[in-house]
Amino acid sequence: MHNDAMININNLSVTFNRGRKPVKAVTGVSLSVRPGEVVALLGESGSGKSVTMRSLLRLHPKGTKIEGSMSVAGQDVMGLSSRDLSGLRGAVVSMVFQEPRLALDPVYTLGRQIEETIMRHERISRSEAAARALALFQKVRIPSPERRLQNYPHEMSGGMLQRSMIAMALACNPKVLLADEPTTALDATVQIQILLLIRELQKEYGLAVIFVTHDIGVAAEVADRIAVMYAGRIVEEGKVADIIRDPRHPYTRGLLGARVELANGRDRLITIPGAPPDLANMPAGCAFAPRCPQVSDLCRTEIPALMAADETSKVACVQYA
Numbered sequence: 457m458h459n460d461a462m463i464n465i466n467n468l469s470v471t472f473n474r475g476r477k478p479v480k481a482v483t484g485v486s487l488s489v490r491p492g493e494v495v496a497l498l499g500e501s502g503s504g505k506s507v508t509m510r511s512l513l514r515l516h517p518k519g520t521k522i523e524g525s526m527s528v529a530g531q532d533v534m535g536l537s538s539r540d541l542s543g544l545r546g547a548v549v550s551m552v553f554q555e556p557r558l559a560l561d562p563v564y565t566l567g568r569q570i571e572e573t574i575m576r577h578e579r580i581s582r583s584e585a586a587a588r589a590l591a592l593f594q595k596v597r598i599p600s601p602e603r604r605l606q607n608y609p610h611e612m613s614g615g616m617l618q619r620s621m622i623a624m625a626l627a628c629n630p631k632v633l634l635a636d637e638p639t640t641a642l643d644a645t646v647q648i649q650i651l652l653l654i655r656e657l658q659k660e661y662g663l664a665v666i667f668v669t670h671d672i673g674v675a676a677e678v679a680d681r682i683a684v685m686y687a688g689r690i691v692e693e694g695k696v697a698d699i700i701r702d703p704r705h706p707y708t709r710g711l712l713g714a715r716v717e718l719a720n721g722r723d724r725l726i727t728i729p730g731a732p733p734d735l736a737n738m739p740a741g742c743a744f745a746p747r748c749p750q751v752s753d754l755c756r757t758e759i760p761a762l763m764a765a766d767e768t769s770k771v772a773c774v775q776y777a
């Protein structure tokens with residue numbers, strides 16, 4: 457546990473009851489994020505990034521087993537009543553998603569939705585809330601903000617809609633932003649603009665951010681630290697520059713390699729051969745062993761613990777044990 461952290465996740469495991477066999481989507485994840493820090497959760501689809509992030513607001517279906525402890529802004533997440541949890545959400549913790557359209561109500565204007573968000577958490581008149589909504593639209597640099605506040609979600613482009621979502625996320629001056637692939641659905645040029653905007657606002661507001669992405673380039677652009685997830689566990693963690701310059705885990709090297717091939721202008725996305733394991737049918741040892749170019753016998757029997765590699769980096773691989 458880190459006392460100065462805004463987000464603390466300690467030995468989190470999440471098990472879903474799907475069909476007859478329980479599925480452990482997250483195993484023993486520990487992570488902390490300080491105020492003003494951006495940590496990217498990086499990994500392929502199904503690696504447990506979103507489940508980890510959503511655990512911070514206990515956004516799982518009934519019957520899901522959550523083990524471990526978590527705190528956000530000093531509040532023990534597992535101990536909060538559902539009412540206190542809704543208070544935390546929006547006011548202290550905000551979220552932005554890949555598909556803003558799913559998070560917005562199609563029948564209300566954007567201005568109305570931002571006003572309602574503010575009025576849900578604060579005793580404030582509608583005209584004051586409207587003035588705040590306008591200031592927020594200016595902050596996220598939406599052109600003609602007065603007019604745009606009168607628009608419905610379907611009248612906005614993907615990029616402008618994501619700017620609106622960011623405005624809404626900032627509406628109640630949160631301390632924590634949870635971002636789940638917020639730029640994945642956007643064109644490359646819009647994507648970079650939104651990443652820069654998030655970075656700029658995060659600094660200005662001193663937000664602690666968890667940013668979920670499958671793209672190591674995006675993680676490098678936006679984050680201070682990266683935690684790489686594979687099959688529900690963190691397999692490597694460190695400062696962005698260190699991970700990009702000297703990735704230790706063979707999986708991280710694979711992710712970086714896939715990126716390099718793209719940068720070289722090949723028209724094919726080179727991925728790591730093979731596929732992640734079925735969470736309901738995990739291999740005995742390291743989950744990455746079946747795909748690992750450096751696999752040894754030990755890897756097939758032993759699950760490597762996440763260990764300190766130096767002062768700021770951790771890795772879970774027998775090569776470094």
Ligand SMILES: Nc1ncnc2c1ncn2[C@@H]1O[C@H](COP(=O)(O)OP(=O)(O)OP(=O)(O)O)[C@@H](O)[C@H]1O
Binds near residue numbers: 474502503735
């Ligand atoms: N509500 C749920 N019920 C059952 N299984 C779930 C549920 N939510 C997630 N899972 C499973 O947990 C695993 C991890 O999912 P998660 O969404 O965290 O992956 P991810 O790394 O964020 O990938 P993606 O980019 O696809 O969202 C997946 O196998 C998924 O099917």
